[in-house]
Amino acid sequence: MTVSTILRQHRALxxxxxxxxxxxxxxxxxxxxxxxxxxxxLPSKSASALLADVQSARVSGLSGTIVAKMxxxxxxxxxxxxxxxxxxxxxxxxxxxxxxxxxxxPDRQRVAxxxxxxxxxxxxxxxxxxxxxxxGHTATHTVLPADHPAAAQKQIDLTPQQVADRAIKAIxxxxxVTVAANRRVAxxxxxxxxxxxxxxxxxxxxxxxxxxxxxxxxxxxxxxxxGSSSPAIDVSYSHVTFKTPAADxxxxxxxxxxxxxxxxxxxxxxxxxxxTAPGTGTTIGSGWTSIFEYRTTxxxxxxxxxxxxxxxxxxxxxxxxxRLVTSALLSVLVTDDGRVxxxxxxxxxxxxAATTHK
Amino acid sequence: xxxxDVDAAAAQPGQVQVVATPPAPSSLTGxxxxxxxxxxxxxxxxxxxxxxxxxxxxxxxxxxVLGVVPILIGVxxxxxxxxxxxxxxxxxxxxxxxxxxxAALLVVMPLFLPLGVAVVAGDAISGEASTGTLRYxxxxxxxxxxxxxxxxxxxxxxxxxxxxxxxxxxxIVGAILFPSGELxxxxxxxxxxxxxxxxxxxxCGYVAVSMAMVGALGLFVSTMTEVPVAAMAxxxxxxxxxxxxxxxxxxxxxxxxxxxxxxLQWVDLLRDPMATGAVGHGLLVSGAxxxxxxxxxxARFSGKDVTS
Numbered sequence: 001m002t003v004s005t006i007l008r009q010h011r012a013l014x015x016x017x018x019x020x021x022x023x024x025x026x027x028x029x030x031x032x033x034x035x036x037x038x039x040x041x042l043p044s045k046s047a048s049a050l051l052a053d054v055q056s057a058r059v060s061g062l063s064g065t066i067v068a069k070m071x072x073x074x075x076x077x078x079x080x081x082x083x084x085x086x087x088x089x090x091x092x093x094x095x096x097x098x099x100x101x102x103x104x105x106p107d108r109q110r111v112a113x114x115x116x117x118x119x120x121x122x123x124x125x126x127x128x129x130x131x132x133x134x135x136g137h138t139a140t141h142t143v144l145p146a147d148h149p150a151a152a153q154k155q156i157d158l159t160p161q162q163v164a165d166r167a168i169k170a171i172x173x174x175x176x177v178t179v180a181a182n183r184r185v186a187x188x189x190x191x192x193x194x195x196x197x198x199x200x201x202x203x204x205x206x207x208x209x210x211x212x213x214x215x216x217x218x219x220x221x222x223x224x225x226x227g228s229s230s231p232a233i234d235v236s237y238s239h240v241t242f243k244t245p246a247a248d249x250x251x252x253x254x255x256x257x258x259x260x261x262x263x264x265x266x267x268x269x270x271x272x273x274x275x276t277a278p279g280t281g282t283t284i285g286s287g288w289t290s291i292f293e294y295r296t297t298x299x300x301x302x303x304x305x306x307x308x309x310x311x312x313x314x315x316x317x318x319x320x321x322x323r324l325v326t327s328a329l330l331s332v333l334v335t336d337d338g339r340v341x342x343x344x345x346x347x348x349x350x351x352x353a354a355t356t357h358k
Numbered sequence: 359x360x361x362x363d364v365d366a367a368a369a370q371p372g373q374v375q376v377v378a379t380p381p382a383p384s385s386l387t388g389x390x391x392x393x394x395x396x397x398x399x400x401x402x403x404x405x406x407x408x409x410x411x412x413x414x415x416x417x418x419x420x421x422x423v424l425g426v427v428p429i430l431i432g433v434x435x436x437x438x439x440x441x442x443x444x445x446x447x448x449x450x451x452x453x454x455x456x457x458x459x460x461a462a463l464l465v466v467m468p469l470f471l472p473l474g475v476a477v478v479a480g481d482a483i484s485g486e487a488s489t490g491t492l493r494y495x496x497x498x499x500x501x502x503x504x505x506x507x508x509x510x511x512x513x514x515x516x517x518x519x520x521x522x523x524x525x526x527x528x529x530i531v532g533a534i535l536f537p538s539g540e541l542x543x544x545x546x547x548x549x550x551x552x553x554x555x556x557x558x559x560x561x562c563g564y565v566a567v568s569m570a571m572v573g574a575l576g577l578f579v580s581t582m583t584e585v586p587v588a589a590m591a592x593x594x595x596x597x598x599x600x601x602x603x604x605x606x607x608x609x610x611x612x613x614x615x616x617x618x619x620x621x622l623q624w625v626d627l628l629r630d631p632m633a634t635g636a637v638g639h640g641l642l643v644s645g646a647x648x649x650x651x652x653x654x655x656x657a658r659f660s661g662k663d664v665t666s
Contacts, residue, residue, distance in 0.1 A: 011661035018653035025646040029615075065635060096610065100633060112545060114633065117464065117625050118446040119544040132546035134446040139546060239635055249631070255542035257453045 042189050042213040047177040050191055050211060055168060057216035059103075061244025064186065066099045066159060069234040072327045098238075101159055108250040123252040130252040131263070139254040142263035160210075163235050164218035167195060167207045174199045174287050185210040185219040186237040202226075202288035203329050203344045215242055225328035232329040281340075284353050291343035291353045298338045309334065315347070319354035400508070403500070407512040411478055412519075420474040421523050427470065428462035428528030436535045446544055447625075454541045455532020456554045460628070462528040463521070463565055467621055471520055471565070472572045472597045478516045479576025480589030482509040483659060487584040493664050502660045506577070510652065513573035514566075521566045525558060545630040557627050564624040564637060571617055571644040572597055574651035581659040617647045 006013065045053075102110040113120040121132040129142040171177065180192040190210040197204055203226055210220040220236030254260045281294035302309065312323040315333070322335035324347055333341040333350040339357075341350045411417055435444075435451045435458070443449040447464055450457035483506075486492035495505065532538065541554030549557070576593040583589050600618040603609055613619050620640030626633040 014657040014661045018650060018657050021649050021653045025650060029646070065633070095607070098636075100629075112629065114626070114629070116622055119546075119629060121545055134544045134546060135449070137443060137446075137449055137542075252546065255453075255546055255548050256540065257542070258546070 042182050042191060045179060045191060047179050047193065050179055050193055050216075051168065051171075051177060053216040054164065054193065054209070054211055054218060057211075057218075059215050059217055059242055061104045062217075062240060062242050063102045063245040063249070064100070064237045064240030066101055067096065067234075067236060067238045068099065069096045069231070071230070072232050072329050102245040102249045104244050104247075104250065108247075110250050121252070123250055125250040125252070128252075129263070130254075132252065136259070137255075137257065138259045138261060139252070140261040140263045141254075160218040160221050160235050160237060163221040163233075164209045167209065167221060167223075171195060180208070182213075183210050185212075186240045188219060188240070189213040190219050197288040199288045201345055201349060203331070203346060204288055210236065217242075223329060228328060232327075284341075284357060285343075289343065289345050289349065291341055291345060291350060293353065293357055294340040294342075296338050296340065298336060301334060301338060301340070315351075317351050317355070319351055322354075324350075400504075403504075403508050404511050407508050408515055411512050411516055417474075417478060417516075420477060421520065424466060424470060424474060424520055425523045425527040427466050428458050428524060429531050431461050431465065432458045432528070432531035432535050450542060451532065451536060453537065454551075454554065455534075455536040455538045456529060456541055456551070456558055458532035458536065459525045459528025459558055460561065462524050463561065463624075464622070466524055467565065467568075468601055469598075471524070471569055473594055474520050475513070475517055475569045475572045476576050476590045476593035476597065479513045479573040480580050480591075480593045481586045482513065482577050483580040483655075484583050484589045485580075485586045487664070488586055496664055503656060506581075506652075506656055506659055510574065510577055513577060514570055517569040517573055518562075518566045521562045521569065525562050529555075529558070543630045544625065544628045547630045549630070557632075560627050561624045564627065564640065565621075567641055567644050568618075568621050571647045571651070574648040574655070575617075578651045578655040578658065581655050581662065614643075617643065619643070 098114045100110075100112040100114065102108075107124075107126055109122075109124045111122045115135075118134045119132075120134070121130070123130040123132070127144045127146065129144055131140040131142075132138075133140075174197060176196045176198055178194045178196070180194045183190050183192045190212050193209040193211055195207040195209070197206075205224040205226040205228060208222045208224070208231075209218050210222075211217070212219050219240065220234070222231035222236070223233040224230075225232045281292055284291040284293055309323055312325055312334075315322055315324045320335050320337060322333055322339075324334075325332040326347055330342065330344055331347055331350055333347070333354060335341075335354060339354065341353050343350065343353075431448075432451070432455075435448070443452075447457055447461050451461055483492065486495060496502065538551055540548040540550060541557075542548050572593065575596060576589065579592045579596075580586070580589040583592075597618065600616045604613055604616050604619050620636065620643055623636045623640040626635075626637050
């Protein structure tokens, strides 16, 4: 009996063919067939040795694709900051975003933020900093001062390396550092460094940093809110190559017809990353429960976040009146007298800070 | 239709019978796998299928509508207000005519193209059944698997033709109304017109594969009913359901599994350097759905009682 005869006699069996096809496709997409590669074990390493490796790891060049997923539970933010051409950078605070990143030492980087039908690029090549906004067909050229080597990084602040650096800076005696089971990120074997705050006052449950087994470069950072099993922030490479990219990746000439603006180094936008300080301000407390305080004027706040502010919950207490945003990982209190308090803490801690820092 | 008819048809001189076991006694199951090694025979079958598809006035009307889209876009942009530039792809039309083709593809991708493909694919089997030609077709004799293969071949050519009509009309309108020099890619870097044309070709290929997925779905639905309009409507409805689900942010976990999720990923081919990762993923997703729908169509059609 041939297969075709069997199929002819038992019609129901025919449906096993599409079932098998669907099964194979499902298994393939779940990565079952590529899983054997992940069985390669990395030599075990202590948390402190790994931590030291991460802090000293610097590669000479790389290119890759970074996927940043933010589910902070914030209301969807309109483009705050008001800096045109950069309008898409603050939008990084919510949703999923794909970036392409090219790196060739501190002097040459390029980041492309990929929109569905558009692209925002930052080219940093020596003292030239070009920002390209495809929707506006606008190129902004900034000549960096000679003593401003990190100016570009200020813009390009969401690579796993930079996010990991920030998390490691937050390590105080109140942090427990462990190495979890090996993980696979960007199709590479990676250690997983788990930073767990001992301080119970913070909303951060843990920070998990995937560290490349070979280069010790952070390949991904996940921030979990307390009691949550899915990350509130996940910035990871989906693909990475540790090879110096070709030089022409970093050069930019404005295309014909583009609006070319001259930027000034002083106007470089502030860091868009959550939980970090935009501009200047003071930090209250230390470690995971530190609260960032920013003093400005009510008029300034209304200018920057006017329409958004109206949607927020009004709160008041002994410290005064204001508006509150709470999310899984971050709370922000904007008082009516022009103070902004933000931190990875709950609202009560912000009220306490507002009371003591009049 | 009686067994005698089938056997008489199958036993025509010149037909080479490969199958040794007799067909199941119940009914017309599976047809008779009469095979000719000559490719010419398959070619003739496919050609007659293509003639049928491309000679239908309804289908020609679809192609005309698809071709009009880039013309409308080009004329509207030419006559429109030039102070408002529009977004990247529409704004690019005034700089380079190739963008007229790309903008048109962007416009027809969510509805017009799937509609055209759903009409042809939904009609593939059910159309024959509704006009009563299916049983004669199978009595010729044509193995059912081969009939499905030829129908899907016709659908593939139709998908490619619809995409090419949109792109070609866009390129022609763009070349007439707008400059055709260097093309500014999404990354703000320029390539020559020829290199831009090459990227447009790649885009067309990607869009055609995405549409072939709709075609495979349509072919499967078409084997389920004898009412062509129902098959067309069901195909289009399922396609739109996928697009609607893709637009609901709360379902983001489901999105990578949706057939239409990667449809606009061809935009990645317009970046510099080309971002091929997600494009490859999109092709894999389309390919997987094509396999699933084709095997479903085969399971349904080869075991079906054909009475009309």
